[in-house]
Every structure is written in structure tokens, then in C-alpha cells.
Amino acid sequence: MRTETGRATAVPTGRAAAVHHSLRTVGLLGLTLHLALVGWLMLRPLPVAWVYDANLTPLASLHSSSTGQLLGELLLPAPLGLLLPLAGGRLRAPWLPSFLRTTGASALLATAMEFLSSWAPGHVLNVDDILLGVVGVAATHLALVPAGRALLLHRATASGRAGARQASHRDGSGGPRTTGLHTDGPRPSGRTGAHPDGAGTGAAEPPPAWPPAPAPVAVAAYSESGYHHST
Template identity: 45%
Template sequence: MRQGPRGNPAALRIRTTGALLLVAHLALVAWITLRPLDVPWVPTPNFHPFAGIKADLALPPRDAARTIGAGLALLAPLGVLLPLAGGKTAVSPLASLLRTVTAGALLSLGIELLQTGVPGQVVDVDSVFLNTLGVALAHIAVVPAFRARMRRRTETARRAAALRREESTLTPTPTIPRVGIAP
């Protein structure tokens, strides 16, 4: 359920914060992935699915974990920030996951396409897979629990407001003043 400007002010603050963090994260991703690099040589682009991941797994475990982890972590915050900026609490978990993962995959693909014109940056189809998987994992790990918590808080606030309204509409019981006996 989406709260309007006159609805829940906490929901509006959360959506605004989510949107601002989303813009900041996308600016950081653009700076990391689309700035020209001054390198003496550039490897060939990787258009073979999972070839780069296999090559990374052939590295020592620490280097492989760092390389694959970087691919997973680059767009992972989108898995949380996109639903947060949307501000819906009552939504199908599967539909939310599909929308978020699709947006993450399209953004990753767009970055890879833009990298074709950036000196020093190399196109790698495995980056699209890893970035999309990172978005999905972050979404699954955080969003359902966060939405459940927000629904509970909204419901508690709604009940408290209803109770206050009910208490304010009740009229006090009339009292009859005691009359004393005359001397």
C-alpha cells in the first residue's frame, strides 16, 4: 500500500531517503564503471558466458573471491534501494523480486553497452550475470523482512490512531451531584 503525502509521513521520508540513496549509488556506479582508464594494455572483451567466472575461479581463492565479490557487490544495493524508493509495503514478493532483478539486469546491460565507448574499460558478459545475481541476493536478504517490519509498524500506528479516535468520541458518564440534608 502506498501512502500519499497526507498519509504516513514516515513512509514519505523512507521513500525520499531511498530515492536520494539510489541517485547517489547510481552516480557512484557511473563513476566507477564509465570513467576512462589510462592503462598500457586492454584485454579483449568477453562475450562467452561464464568464461570470465571460470578464469576467476582458476585464480588463488582470495583473488577469485575478491573479483567475483566485486561483481556481485557493484549493483547489489539496487536490490534494496529500488523497492525502498518505490515505497510499497503490500506487494507480491515474487513480483517485487522480478521487477527489481529485471531493472538491475537492464542497468547492468546498459553499463556494459556504454563501456564499449570508454577507453580502458572492457565489456564482460559475466559482469551482467554477477551484477544481476548481486541485486537478487540483496533483495531476497533484506526486502521481505523490511517490508514485514514496515507493515507491522503501520498496522500498530493505525490501531493506535483508531483507539485514540474511539476514546475521543466517547462521552463521559454524567455524574449526579450529592445533595446534602438540610439542618
């Protein structure tokens, strides 16, 4: 692409044009910290006297769980709904493919963490924990990600338009630009007179006659009285 000043600039294409690297860095950092926290909470040993049997039936353990336990299972993996798209760094991704990718990745992570936690003392495998975690991730994604992407795109578009207006204003008010032997400034007309001391009088002078009048030439003439010289 060539800018208004005539310099060629490289335009990113493909995947590079759709990735916001600053957001991706923040997302990867937040995702790493969140997974470390979740891993520590789910894999640490719990000093309990006894535990329930493993539950492989969906929604079977909800009636025996307290409200605090249900909220904990919903909220603990919920930040993945924001951090996973943020780690991708894409601002122009359609909402439905982004939603499906996020929920699928969160389901895989929740399943892996649940299986690993079943080996830690005091933890049992419960399929309802996986389902509640995926619901929390999906709700977080739908509540924050589409609106956040729309806001960031609007701000980026407004900033780009403001920068373009400032650049065009600088180019328009920067004075005459020289191109080769011609300039964009006013050209002298040559129709105003000049005072002998160099100051212009502003009075218009008529154009010089063309062709110029011939200089007087001495002519020899004869008369009846003899030769005489005349001009």
C-alpha cells in the same frame, strides 16, 4: 470515512493508498547517489597497457578472474536490490512481482552501464559482469526486502491500533457530551427534597396529590334557630 468525532475524512484509494512517500523520497535519493557512484567507477578511464578481448560467452571469464574481482562485480550493483523497491515506496507489494521487477530493472541498468563502459579507455565488454551484477541484486532483494516490508507493516499496524485506543479512551473519559437538548450525563430525578437555604437534605418527599384537594368554601346553613355562617 467518518471518524468517532463525527468528522468526515478522506480515505486514499488505489495507488495513493499503497505508496509510502517518505520511503519513496529516501529511496530515490539513495538510488541517485548510488547510480552516480557506479557510473563514475565504471566510466572513468583506466591507465592500463593492454586489455582482454570482449567476452560475450556467459561464465567464460570466471576461471581467469580473481576472488576480489568477482566479489566486486557482485557487490557493486547489489544495493539496487534494496534501493529500487524503496524508490517505489510500496509496502504491500507481493514479493514475487517485486522480485521480478527489481531483477529486470537491474539487468537493464547493468547492460546499459556495461555497454557505456566499453567505450571508456581500459574497459572491455564482459557479459559475466552483467550476470554477476544481477545475481547480487537478486540476493540482496530476497535477503532484505520481504523481511523489511513485513516489519514496517507490523509497526504501522501496531501504531494505528495504539492511536485508535488512545482516541477511544479520550472520547470515553471526556465527560458528558451534549447532543441537542439532551446530555449523556445523569438527569435530575426530582424526588429529593431541598432545604430552604438551597442545600439538599437527601430525604425523599412523596409526590404531590393529583388532582389537588379543593379549597374550603364558605357554606351558608339554616337552622331552626335562625341563620348562621359555617365553614
